[in-house]
Ligand SMILES: NC(=O)C1=CN([C@@H]2O[C@H](COP(=O)(O)OP(=O)(O)OC[C@H]3O[C@@H](n4cnc5c(N)ncnc54)[C@H](O)[C@@H]3O)[C@@H](O)[C@H]2O)C=CC1
């Protein structure tokens with residue numbers, strides 16, 4: 282299997298967690314006899330510092346030429362005074378648009394070993410396995426007009442969706458739900474927003490093609506509460522760009538940390554893979570960053586871009602094993618628990634070791 286991965290590590294903890302994720306991909310390639318190649322590119326604050334642009338042409342070309350793009354995170358407080366179109370985050374929005382992936386898959390799984398790491402009671406988080414399908418190319422982040430008029434003290438952003446944009450992401454959600462627990466919860470604000478009424482009507486129409494899947498609608502405000510109270514009720518959660526951004530970070534509480542959450546964006550010319558978290562400037566350079574979200578993102582690369590489902594599962598199992606063995610970065614270590622505190626690199630090494638053992642075992646079984 283050949284795979285060319287563009288690695289855009291970005292800012293803050295981006296390079297720290299991406300290093301561990303690419304190490305895991307290297308290990309899978311070596312252990313499985315695959316040919317993975319890696320091309321690096323600048324994006325975000327580091328790219329602005331280097332060339333003045335948050336998404337240089339060379340980076341975009343490398344991304345478009347790759348089979349998969351693995352991105353760390355962007356964002357640096359030193360650019361906070363810039364307008365949104367010049368900030369590091371603009372580079373991220375631009376690359377998302379250029380790659381064209383519209384369905385951002387964000388799984389949120391409660392690992393038994395981390396039951397003590399969530400502030401939610403174990404009986405609430407037990408068995409939770411939610412897949413957020415977040416629309417990634419529409420809504421407020423991309424709608425025009427957008428501006429801040431400093432003379433009139435008026436600012437505007439536009440939430441806009443077309444029926445076709447809703448249809449294509451809804452289909453992804455229903456297809457995935459039909460292979461899971463057959464339930465889609467569509468989240469909107471249809472009691473207030475016309476855009477949400479279009480969203481709701483369109484999702485209801487698409488649901489007719491999937492009679493085996495149950496569809497329910499929830500308003501985003503009460504959904505924010507339900508996710509904390511009854512997360513087990515949800516299977517696939519389909520929503521628009523901003524609501525999905527917020528709700529999926531909230532779901533980090535279920536797993537114990539935002540640092541545990543991976544994502545994959547599909548549907549475009551090249552799939553884009555990023556952990557859900559940002560550049561975490563508060564812990565950058567301290568070795569405290571949890572690399573497991575990025576490593577689980579690498580598993581999604583194997584699943585969605587390399588068709589290596591068995592290896593994707595092996596990476597996920599290796600993460601589970603390491604958690605069960607009691608290794609914890611600071612964000613998932615709970616006081617009083619008998620666990621071993623490790624830094625970013627050590628966590629990556631433990632996953633690597635667990636992965637090598639399981640792939641060795643698999644190969645030994647095939648050899649018998
Ligand atoms: N995909 C991306 O590149 C994203 C970039 N950002 C950018 O990141 C910067 C910081 O934003 P915040 O709101 O602070 O969000 P953030 O996700 O960077 O951090 C939120 C909190 O979670 C913690 N955290 C995040 N990832 C962690 C990890 N892997 N291990 C341990 N703890 C972790 C941080 O230390 C912080 O306390 C901003 O510039 C923002 O625009 C934010 C979200 C996504």
Ligand SMILES: CC(C)CC(=O)C(=O)O
Pocket residue numbers: 370373374526557
């Ligand atoms: C930094 C933003 C552009 C987006 C964001 O927070 C996200 O996609 O999770």
Ligand SMILES: [Mg+2]
Pocket residue numbers: 526527530557
């Ligand atoms: Mg976010």
